[in-house]
Amino acid sequence: MAFWLAVAAFLILAGFWRQSVKHASLPEDQISRADHWADESTCVACHVQAETFWSTGHARTLQSASAADSLDRLRELSQPGLKILLPEPPAQASGNEEPSAPLAIDQSTSPPRAVRLDWCFGSGAHACTWTGLLPDSWGMTDLLEFRWSWYRQTEGFDLTPGQPSPPGPGYFQHLGMLFDQPKARHCFACHASVVPATGGRIASEAIHPGVTCQRCHGHLADHVASDGADVPKSLKNLSREESVRRCAQCHRSADEQKLEDIRPDHAELVRFQPVGLAQSACFQNSPDMTCMTCHNPHLPLSAQDSRGIWQCLQCHNPDEAAQTHCRAGRTEDCLSCHMPQVPLKAPLTFTDHWIRLPDQKRTAP
């Protein structure tokens, strides 16, 4: 009897041991879980930065397609053969007749083709692009990128970058392009703070839209619960490389680009600011220059002091004889020559972060 009791205890112990080792798992993507997520509306009670943060592009970079701003813009969309069926405001909604999200209907075919628009990407500071989520045959999440985007520059709609013109073949040809689940996840990963995804399935209803406080500062439920006594790790102590890499998660990193793509005449590089910045002599010769030197992510771009010249004067002060000075003799508006606005194919313009002399080749497409 004692033997069998010992065997039973032994087997249970071995089972627990194996289970505990089994669950030694790998660290997940930071945005994959909402554990310890704090209600961000409470941040403003203690942090002055939170007063302005919610008007930044980062905070508003993703919203539901049924949000008021999104619906207002979709109302303006007018393309031949395309109809947008908007949901009724909640007060007027009745029955199941009306869609719960905007429907884009291609009426140029018979029968008409339709797709539901679930999310609106972009804050509207530059552009907005709508997407719809579709399950594939394994329940994984595919993404339809709507063919038409709204651009601030023209205050109107135009083709979404990357969409073929004329439209390609397939059911969605006039509605947009269908992407597989990795692309869907990539899109949300840079426009949301929590994107629960298991085995390629994105839990759309659990997404926390926007690049908000806790995307950079970590999940802060303990900080809030302890009235600030539990202090999160400060980002001020990050090394220069680490600091730039945080931004480069979405804005791209130079060391992950193909070498042949990093060349002065490659205009598309302006979309990837850290890549250009890393090529700049200013960055290479500075011991502590980071994205934060010019940008304050807690302020909207228009309120940032990023277009001033004080940053440039740190090393190019005309009053310091030992420093390198502007050949053109300018003492203000450095950016118009050294970091010009570069237009791309779509009605979009990017600031070139490859800080260089104006005569170095910059070719617009």
Added chain:
Amino acid sequence: MTRSVRASSARRQDPATIPPFRPASHPWLQTWLLAFLLILGRCREDWFGSVVVIEPPLNCLLTPAWAWSIPAGQLLPETGLRLPVWLFAALAAVVLSGLATAVRHRLGSWTALVAVMGWAWGIVPSETCTAALVLLLVPLLRRKEAADSKGIALLTLWMLVCPLVSLSFGLLWPTGIAAFLLTVPREQRRQKFAWTAIALSVAALGAVIVAGQARGGFLAAGLRVWSGMFVPMLAFPEAGSFWNRPILDLAGQMCLLMFLLLCCRRAWNSSLPVRIGIVWLLAFCGLTSHQALWPATVAIVLLLPPQGGSAEWKSLPRLARIGIGAVALLLIAPSLPTAMLVLTGTPVPQRQVHPEEWPTSGHVMPMNLNRSQEWSSPSLRAKYRLLLNDRWDVFDSAYRSYFIACREVTDFQPHRRLLEDGSWGGYRRTFQDWQPELVEIDITALEQLRRFSLSTDFRLAGLDGGRVLFASTHDAAGQAVSAMAGQAVLQLEWPGMAGRGIPPNVIVAESARDHDRVAAALVAMRLPVAGLRVLRSGPRPENFPLQADGYLELAHRVRQQSGTVSLLDQGRALARIRGCSHDITMDPEIVLRWARSVAGLNEERLARELALGVKSRMAMRWLHPQIGAQVDELLEALSSLPACGPNAGGPDQGATEKKIRLLIAAGLPAEALAAISQQSEPYCSYYHMLATALLASADDTLASLQDLLAKEQIPAANLAEALFYLGCLANEIGDPETAAKAFLRCQELSPEHPFRPLRELYLQRILGN
């Protein structure tokens, strides 16, 4: 009471009374034959191939400078000691039957039989030397004066030899020393041999420390059997569970576990705490570490008390002998035809893809390290180098970053992303250093395959019954291989008019099991017709799950590309799912996947039934704890599923026709036929054919449809749809001519039919291939 009597009896046993080690030739030969046949059955791939008995020095890219390799293997640095399978089986059978004889002396014939079956079936070729070393020590322990100076000298010599030929020396040393000390009569143990024991232990420990100082890997290798208990299953999926294994492997493991239990029982009865402690520690090691199970069961032989069964082999009942012999012969039977082919000089059918024949070379990244030994053949080593392998004592610290890279490349996450512990994910930067040319994924890891197949950095290079290989697209050699594989799978998916054959060494499946696996992998990689064509075994119930996956993929493809429902594909998928959803042996993960997929087809009711079916299996909650949460998540999503997307009924159809179409699309052939039987509309014969097709073979359905078309019994309103289905069926059975004609006629008849986008794609592929 009984236990104490037995214990005292064990203590009184004088080693001198134990009969000398003299195996009776006849039973020994029987044991040898049994072990030989079982080992041959185990190595069923190729008896004339070779296995590594002593591994060559580690040659992986990430091998640290301090890594320890078996010195004997360094004598043959390129290949290690390799033996033909038949010779290995013969020699290993000698060792195992010798060990069985030792077991028989101590635990009896039946236990010896269990042990030899477990050892032979679960043999690890590179551990054969470990078994041989144990066998060498057995006679020493049986000497009359085992612990005299000669005995100590022989034990020391044995200890010196251990690390030269075996990586399990860390297991052999303490077991050997303990066994040696246990041979000394109790009254003499303290007086005469306490110092010897201490001296030997200190010498062994000193040797370890000195060697460890000189080369850290020696210490790690010495502890590898013990550190195996801490290796996460992530690195070795087969180590995860005894249950998720082929039935024959499971039988072998069960034999070993039973043997361990019997040894524990015997040690327990000896009432000697040292013996009980060490035996149970070895058993714990074997139970918690898949890799340590075999060497632990071998080493435990040394610790068995010298008493128990009779000295002579008990003759097994005739029926038992016949049964065991029949099982052994059955195991080797599948390999006999191949052996005959080799012996007669006839070319043997290819069983695996041979990457050594591809123009690629460079680093290989196996995602399942259990497969890393397959890359050790000289021809593969000449062209390929693993990033790392299953030597966890060497690579333990590298596994974390390795498996993060594996996950990131599976998820197609090339760029850096912050992980929850503050480290960085993303694989591009890591791969710039590692430069993997081939990635190997287990063919049974279907979800991984599905996700990985979307990578643009790696493309399919070849697949067989065991693995799928992907080649890097960043160099010309990889591109050439993946272009050839791409051509092969596209040829299967859309058999072309040009009639190009499938290039060799791309898709290799020899047995029925391999065909099933390759078919499942192709379906998972979004090549449903290719998968169904590899399967091509008709609507046998045992293939329903695979066929359901294929038709589900097709149904989603049609729905997504044409915005309408394919009655044929959706109906066939759902009918098969209904057919096997109540089978309790179905993997709950597959049923849950079906539920998700069916929900995407707007068949909410069936999806709910499937999800609830998974939830109701109580055993599942223990075996698959994570599934419960996923089922709840799905059920919640189903309750808020928006009514969006097409259904089977169209605006031009009447209520009855719409109902019939909905029943067919829902995979309910009996209900559909009942509804049709009450009608006398012209469409009845068409829908009757479709309802009958739900559980029929593609060939039969094609013939029925062709018959209906020939007799002009299909109403004009359904003709374009019927022609589209005809084209799809012809494509499925590999008749491009009929397929092209059907699609062209459909195009002519209804240029703007909802199936147009897909029809154009199919036509383009069929005419282009």
